[in-house]
Amino acid sequence: MDNLLRIANGEAIPRSRIPRLDFGRFLRTVTDLVRCNGYVVQFFAYEETERTILLAVLRTSDLFVVETEVDHEFPSLTLMGGSKFNLFEREIAEQYGIRPAGHPWLKMVRYHANQTGRPDVFGNDYRIDIPGSYDYFRVEGEAIHEVGVGPVHAGIIEPGHFRFQCAGETVLHLEIQLGYQHRGIERMLTEVAHKRVPVLCEAIAGDTAIGHSLCCAQAIEALAGIEVEIGARTVRTIALELERIANHIGDLGALSGDVAFNPPAAYFGRIRGEFLNLLLTLCGNRFGKGLVRPGGVTQPMTGEQRAIIFAKLSELRPEIEHVCDLLFSAHTVLARFEYTGTVSRKVADQLGLVGYCGRASGLEYDVREFFPSERYADLPGNTNRLTTGDVLSRATVRREEIMHSLDLIDILLSEPEQPHQAATMAERRLAPDRFVVTLNEGWRGEVSHCLLTDSGGKVIRHKVKDPSFHNWTGLAMALRNQEISDFPLCNKSFNLSYCGFDL
Amino acid sequence: MYKILLNRLEQGCRTTKYPARPIELYSRFRGLPVINRQCDLEVVRRCADGCPQDAVLVEERRIDLGRCIFCGACARVEDGAFVRFSQDFAMGAASREDLMTDGSLPALATHSKRHFKRLFGRSLQLRQVSAGGCNACEADTNVLNTPFFDLSRFGIDFVASPRHADGIHVTGPITRNMTTALLDTYAAVPSPKVVIASGSCAISGGPFHGSGEIVGDLATLLPVDLYIPGCPPHPLTTLSALLAYFKD
Numbered sequence: 001m002d003n004l005l006r007i008a009n010g011e012a013i014p015r016s017r018i019p020r021l022d023f024g025r026f027l028r029t030v031t032d033l034v035r036c037n038g039y040v041v042q043f044f045a046y047e048e049t050e051r052t053i054l055l056a057v058l059r060t061s062d063l064f065v066v067e068t069e070v071d072h073e074f075p076s077l078t079l080m081g082g083s084k085f086n087l088f089e090r091e092i093a094e095q096y097g098i099r100p101a102g103h104p105w106l107k108m109v110r111y112h113a114n115q116t117g118r119p120d121v122f123g124n125d126y127r128i129d130i131p132g133s134y135d136y137f138r139v140e141g142e143a144i145h146e147v148g149v150g151p152v153h154a155g156i157i158e159p160g161h162f163r164f165q166c167a168g169e170t171v172l173h174l175e176i177q178l179g180y181q182h183r184g185i186e187r188m189l190t191e192v193a194h195k196r197v198p199v200l201c202e203a204i205a206g207d208t209a210i211g212h213s214l215c216c217a218q219a220i221e222a223l224a225g226i227e228v229e230i231g232a233r234t235v236r237t238i239a240l241e242l243e244r245i246a247n248h249i250g251d252l253g254a255l256s257g258d259v260a261f262n263p264p265a266a267y268f269g270r271i272r273g274e275f276l277n278l279l280l281t282l283c284g285n286r287f288g289k290g291l292v293r294p295g296g297v298t299q300p301m302t303g304e305q306r307a308i309i310f311a312k313l314s315e316l317r318p319e320i321e322h323v324c325d326l327l328f329s330a331h332t333v334l335a336r337f338e339y340t341g342t343v344s345r346k347v348a349d350q351l352g353l354v355g356y357c358g359r360a361s362g363l364e365y366d367v368r369e370f371f372p373s374e375r376y377a378d379l380p381g382n383t384n385r386l387t388t389g390d391v392l393s394r395a396t397v398r399r400e401e402i403m404h405s406l407d408l409i410d411i412l413l414s415e416p417e418q419p420h421q422a423a424t425m426a427e428r429r430l431a432p433d434r435f436v437v438t439l440n441e442g443w444r445g446e447v448s449h450c451l452l453t454d455s456g457g458k459v460i461r462h463k464v465k466d467p468s469f470h471n472w473t474g475l476a477m478a479l480r481n482q483e484i485s486d487f488p489l490c491n492k493s494f495n496l497s498y499c500g501f502d503l
Numbered sequence: 504m505y506k507i508l509l510n511r512l513e514q515g516c517r518t519t520k521y522p523a524r525p526i527e528l529y530s531r532f533r534g535l536p537v538i539n540r541q542c543d544l545e546v547v548r549r550c551a552d553g554c555p556q557d558a559v560l561v562e563e564r565r566i567d568l569g570r571c572i573f574c575g576a577c578a579r580v581e582d583g584a585f586v587r588f589s590q591d592f593a594m595g596a597a598s599r600e601d602l603m604t605d606g607s608l609p610a611l612a613t614h615s616k617r618h619f620k621r622l623f624g625r626s627l628q629l630r631q632v633s634a635g636g637c638n639a640c641e642a643d644t645n646v647l648n649t650p651f652f653d654l655s656r657f658g659i660d661f662v663a664s665p666r667h668a669d670g671i672h673v674t675g676p677i678t679r680n681m682t683t684a685l686l687d688t689y690a691a692v693p694s695p696k697v698v699i700a701s702g703s704c705a706i707s708g709g710p711f712h713g714s715g716e717i718v719g720d721l722a723t724l725l726p727v728d729l730y731i732p733g734c735p736p737h738p739l740t741t742l743s744a745l746l747a748y749f750k751d
Contacts, residue, residue, distance in 0.1 A: 111680055112716065129679050151684045154663035156631040156645045158638050159681055180680045181635045184716035192713070196555045199572060203710040206639025206735065263507055267514050269649035276646075277529070284531040284588075287639045289734060290574040298575065299531065308529075322513060326506045425553060425576060499638050502678075 003029040004064040007057075009371035012222040012436040015452065018055070019066050023075075026068035030056050031081030033064070039352045039365075042437060042450045043077075043088035045070075045096045046461040047116070052096060057437050057450060063371060065435070072118060076100035084352040087469060093121040095186075107134070110179035110502050115187060131179035132161035139165040139172050147484065151180045158498035166484055174479040174487075176472055181502035189462035194427055197462075201449075202289045205466055205500035210236070210243045210279075211442025212464070212500075213292040215449035218373060218438040220294040223453060224428040230375075231420030232296030234412050237375040238309070239279060239288050239297075241405040244443035246275035248398040248405075249320065251495050255395055256327050258489045259336040264327040271323070274316055281308050295423035303417060310413050317406055324399050337392035341478035341490035344389055353474045354467045355445020356397040357494055361389035367441035374440075379408050394493040430457040442467060444497065466500030518653045522746060526739065533573040533588035534737075536566050538606035542585040550577035550585050556703070556712070560603060568594060568602040569706035572734035592737050595744025596730045599722060602706070611744060612751035616728060619697060623669050624750050627659045629699070630668035630692060634685045635717060636675030636709070640702040640735040644672065647738050659745055665689075670697030670728075674735075676704040676711045677718035689725055701731040701741065709734060 003026075005019050021029060034040065042057040054074070055067040077085040079102045089100040090109045097118030100106065108122045111131035120126075132151065145166050151159035159180035165173040189200055201216035202209040214236055221228060253268025276286035283291035283299050291297050327333055343353070348361035358365055364384075368376040382404040386396040430453050437450045445467030452461040475494045479487060519526055528534070542564060551559035554577055558570035566577075566586060577586050596602050597614035633641050644661075647654040654660070662668050665688050677685060689698070700721040703709035708719030721727055731744045 129681075129683050131680050151681065152632060152688050156633070156641050156661055158633045158641065159684065180684065181633075181675070181678055182680055182716055183635055183676060183678055183711045184714045185711075188711070188714055193555075195553060195576075196710070199555045199574065199710045203637040203639075203704075203734075206637035207642060209637075209639070263510060266650050267510065269646075270514075270517050270651050273646055273649060273651055280532055281529050282531070284529075284533045284575060285573070285734075286643060286737065287735070289572070289639070298579070319513060322506075322510055326510050329506065422579070424579075497638065499636065 004033070004058070004066050007063050007065050007437065009063060010218045010222050010373055010436065010438045012431060012434045015433045015435045018435060020053075021066060021068050023068050023070060026054070026066060027075065027077060027080060029066060030058065031077060033058050033060070034081050034084055040084045040088060041439065041446065041448055042463055042465055043085060043092070044450070044461070044463045045092045045098065046452060047096070048454070048460065052098060054092065057448075059370070061370060063437070065437070070098060072097070073099045073101050076103040078103050083350050083473070087473070097121055108179070110182040112179070112182055112184070132177050134177065136163045136175050137165070137173060143167050144172070160498045164484055169483045169485065171479045171482050171484050171487070174476045176476055178472070178498055178501050181499040183503065185503045186462060186464055189464070190459050195425055198293050204464055204503065205497040206287050207247055208243070208442045208444065208447060208466065208497065208500060210239045210288045210292060211440055211447040212449070212466070214240060214374070214440050215438040215447050217292050217294045219436045219449050219451045220428060220430070222436045222438070223430040223434055223451060224294065225431065226295050226428070228296050229418070229420040231300065231418030232423065233374045234415070234418055235282065235297045235301045236292055238301075238409050238412055239282060239291055240374070240440065240442070241408050242275055242279050243288060245402050245405045246272050246279070247443045248402045249275065251492060252324070252327060252395060252398055254492050255337075255391070255489065256333065258492050259333055261327070261330055261333050264323050267319070267323045271316060271319060274312060278309050278312055281305050293423045293425055294428060296420060298422055300420050300422055306413055306417065309409070313406060313409060320402060328396070328399065334392065336489065337395055338390060340391045340486050341482060341493060342388065342390040343474050343478050345387070347477050348389065348474065351473050351477070352470050354470045355441070356394055356401065357471045357474050358445065359384050360387060360393040360397045362387035365446070367439045367446050371439050373438070375412065379411060391489055391493040430459065432457045444468060444495075445471065464503055466497055468496040468501045471496050472501060517650050519651055521739070522743070528590045528592060528737070528739070530590065532590050532592070532737070533575050533578070535589050535591040535594050535608065536604065536606060537587045537589050538564065538566065538604070539585055540564055540605060546581050546584050550580045553577065553580060556710070563603070565603050565605050567707075568596070568604055568732040569599060569730065570703060570712070571732065572703050572710060592739040593743040593747070594732050594740050595747060596732070597728065597748070599706070599727070599730065602730055602732060611747040614748060618695075619728070620749055622695065623697070625658050627745070627749055628662045628668050629659070629670055629672045630665045630688060631661050631672045631674070632685050632688050634673055634675040634681040634705070635678035635711070636702065636704045640674035640704070643735045643738050644674070644701065644741060647742060652738055652742060654742070657746065657750065665691035666693065668692050668696070670699065672699045672701055673705045673721050674701050676708045676714070677721060677724065679716050679718070682718060682724070686724065697728045698725045699729045699731065700727045702736055703732060703734045706730055706732065
């Protein structure tokens with residue numbers, strides 16, 4: 001642990017304090033920690049004066065940072081330290097053209113040319129604009145058949161490709177190839193004018209607009225030394241919880257629809273909209289876009305909005321309880337939810353699943369409790385009763401989180417009104433040579449942004465991580481030995497972000 | 504069964520009476536802008552400086568709704584001296600030029616492609632293509648299928664196969680990695696077919712304008728018939744545009 005620097009969530013530190021180890025020590029330090037109950041929060045490359053640096057942010061019950069310098073190749077951490085490094089290393093290879101030598105499954109992540117001009121690690125020809133034109137892992141055998149789905153799916157959903165290897169109805173292996181939504185966000189974040197940065201962060205994943213814009217705002221506030229008023233922090237906390245409730249309720253409805261139990265699907269579909277309308281009440285946009293800005297919120301919450309939210313929650317709470325009871329006591333629903341798409345605690349731990357996917361498998365990690373930001377230090381935590389790792393437990397965790405979030409908003413609204421000013425968008429001078437990492441418990445789990453500034457205070461790297469980056473592999477594992485007809489149900493129980501992953 | 508009935512009674516009928524009766528959105532909602540055409544150019548310039556989308560056309564004193572994400576930054580300059588946002592959600596347009604608004608929009612129902620009303624006015628099947636973006640547009644399009652909006656009552660449905668569709672409804676800035684898939688989907692729709700660009704991303708690249716990984720403007724790839732601005736468009740913006748364009 002001596003080689004690691006302990007840091008706090010959302011605290012800007014001089015980059016000179018980050019321990020820079022030689023690669024051998026870096027590899028031992030990082031993989032040792034991850035083997036002893038440690039998890040990877042961020043692991044990425046950045047360039048400074050012709051040198052390529054790998055930086056890792058790790059967590060146990062504390063947050064740590066460490067970095068090392070590499071050339072165009074380095075021994076794979078996935079090989080030595082396990083699956084938690086898998087996607088991060090492939091991302092490094094894709095973005096910077098450096099090879100994690102010995103990586104057990106070195107394939108592209110989002111299918112785009114690297115930004116350094118080095119030869120492509122994967123040997124792809126990017127003139128062909130289809131990420132899925134790739135030699136998938138194949139199971140051979142006379143009885144084996146393959147099913148390909150996407151990128152354009154049957155419903156109104158994001159693009160992605162799923163390739164199933166099946167024996168009869170049973171899925172032996174599912175490979176997920178994303179990247180269809182790759183918009184080049186990380187690169188844009190360091191190149192565009194400051195005024196565009198919060199807008200871009202809100203568009204990383206629209207259903208997590210609050211989660212990502214909060215991470216971004218907290219990072220810029222730390223780098224610019226801006227204090228945020230408690231009233232604004234309260235609004236941001238309420239907004240994050242409204243976002244969580246809206247998404248969880250929508251997904252419980254969709255899960256119900258996927259097992260052909262229509263009443264809760266219809267009711268929750270409508271109730272989800274009520275919560276989006278509460279975000280609109282706060283800021284004029286149903287997804288909370290335009291609300292969070294460095295320095296606070298653009299529109300203060302006054303007595304009028306407080307009264308609307310309070311009245312609406314009082315009206316909806318019993319409805320939610322009743323529809324949940326209807327859903328979770330229907331035998332036909334339970335028969336489909338139970339023992340479907342199980343991810344054991346061991347597998348969840350190996351992959352480092354976060355959010356409700358992790359908690360449903362027994363990984364008790366919630367950023368709101370471990371590394372609280374905004375108002376969470378003043379608020380009670382949540383516990384989950386059912387941690388069997390199947391669809392039922394993921395649905396139950398969501399149900400528990402909805403009720404918990406309703407309580408949190410009630411607590412915050414019962415406080416006396418905290419008048420606060422609107423945040424104004426101004427050019428901020430950021431502290432030079434600083435590093436900051438921010439984490440928030442978005443509705444899917446740990447959202448994290450990491451910013452590095454150069455000697456002139458310019459952001460040279462803005463690394464974004466959506467919780468889906470950890471969890472997509474969990475969905476692939478959940479499908480092992482399941483019936484292929486259960487894929488929609490399993491998929492919805494995870495409900496991961498394609499665009500949050502694709503960036 | 505008992506619980507189903509109890510819930511059914513508690514929920515009642517929630518479908519909106521719109522469009523037969525008007526529907527009010529909360530005062531913070533930002534719809535069609537109200538523009539002060541006499542505003543001092545210096546104030547307009549400050550609005551343009553603060554606009555993350557470069558959507559303020561200074562000399563013309565107009566706002567490009569195809570680029571605008573309705574963040575409201577311009578309305579906070581000089582307390583809305585140049586622009587304020589009304590709660591009017593009906594913002595669909597039949598041409599890109601119409602979106603460069605001085606605060607008014609041409610009546611969408613009187614667009615030039617009258618044959619679409621005859622062909623699709625009683626039954627419109629759309630294939631939605633998500634071509635990048637942030638999924639907010641898709642989410643607020645999906646909402647039209649909830650009981651509150653109940654899109655099917657207008658004879659409008661989103662279908663799974665492009666072969667069953669009368670047109671495509673495109674969201675997202677058309678990433679490089681989705682371009683071929685989008686064009687393939689369009690080609691699979693039988694003619695005559697409509698193309699709808701929904702959300703600032705599909706119209707102008709939205710928050711991602713300038714990225715090398717996107718096409719950014721659907722109209723450079725396909726002939727767009729209907730533009731629906733917003734980030735994302737409010738479900739009522741989409742609904743009102745579909746009704747005005749195909750039915751009125």
